[in-house]
Amino acid sequence: MSAASFLRTVATPKKTLAGAALVAATCGTLIAAAPAQAASTSASSARATAQKMIGNSAEFQCFSKIVQHESGWNPTATNASSGAYGLVQALPASKMASAGSDWKTNPATQIKWGLDYMNDRYGSACDAWSFWQSNHWY
Secondary structure (H helix, E strand, C coil): CCHHHHHHHHHCHHHHHHHHHHHHHHHHHHHHHHHHHHHHHHHHHHHHHHHHHHCCHHHHHHHHHHHHHHHCCCCCCECCCCCCECCCCECCHHHHHHHCCCCCCCHHHHHHHHHHHHHHHHCCHHHHHHHHHHHCCC
16 A cells, blocks of 8 residues: 555545554554563563572572562562652662662662661561561561
8 A cells, every 4th residue: 555545545534433442552562562571581580590699498488489579570560659769669669779770770779778677676587578478568
């Protein structure tokens, strides 16, 4: 189809609306597909990093459950209302700087900070998970 005939086809209001909807749906699908795949890769990489850093499988499972609920393993997850950020949803987010200057982009830094926080405040990731189950926050 030539550009001129395409323009004529979409020139009528109904066809324009349908054409725009089709273009938007197609673009939206293409745009949405890339970040979802990237997030999935990033999430699995972050999970593998946490598993290596934690070592103990029970503690990893507890940590994983919290992170899954808090951020879905998305290291750039941001709570729009509170500003909590990262895998462990630190608030304020800048607290994670104590674990490394790359806290905004490095899942390992966020994991380190989160583990330290859970151990300091609750005694372990599993104790933090127990608290989370009762309160839906930690």
